[in-house]
Amino acid sequence: MKFTCILFCLAYSTISFANVCSRTQIVTKCLEAITKKSCEKIKKNDLSKIVVLRLDHLNIDSLKRDDFNDLISLEVLDIHRNKLSNLPIGLFNNLPSLKSLRLDQNKIVRAPFGLFSNLFSVKTIYLFGNPIGKSEKNRIQAELPMAKLDFDSPGHK
Numbered sequence: 001m002k003f004t005c006i007l008f009c010l011a012y013s014t015i016s017f018a019n020v021c022s023r024t025q026i027v028t029k030c031l032e033a034i035t036k037k038s039c040e041k042i043k044k045n046d047l048s049k050i051v052v053l054r055l056d057h058l059n060i061d062s063l064k065r066d067d068f069n070d071l072i073s074l075e076v077l078d079i080h081r082n083k084l085s086n087l088p089i090g091l092f093n094n095l096p097s098l099k100s101l102r103l104d105q106n107k108i109v110r111a112p113f114g115l116f117s118n119l120f121s122v123k124t125i126y127l128f129g130n131p132i133g134k135s136e137k138n139r140i141q142a143e144l145p146m147a148k149l150d151f152d153s154p155g156h157k
Helices: 002-016 025-035 134-143
Strands: 052-054 076-078 100-102 124-126 148-150
Touching: 025 052, 134 148
Parallel strands: 052 076, 076 100, 100 124, 124 148
Antiparallel strands: none
């Protein structure tokens, strides 16, 4: 009986705390700054209150699949002007409220199939300034027929 209680307590602890410390270091630091808590003390409830996350101009060259987990109220994710070339599948899976995604001015050549497939609320994805070829642009557009995909630099509109 006592053993069952310990297991239940451990399971409850896992559910209420978000595993922020294991995320990409710059993402962890930004989430700590926003919540004003150390990564060990950030709960899922804290993350659920974040609406805007700006990670632009930070020289980020990679992200982990779970970096944006539990950001269920996030509407704007800005990761432009970094050094991203590869984005892991599942990176944007748990962002049900996301409306705007800025990935412009990185080094993205292609996006894995399904990367954007769970972005049901997204209105605009900015991808200009990335070396994405025409066939890849068409494939991404087919994956997100309801979203506006901006592949063109603002200076060329």
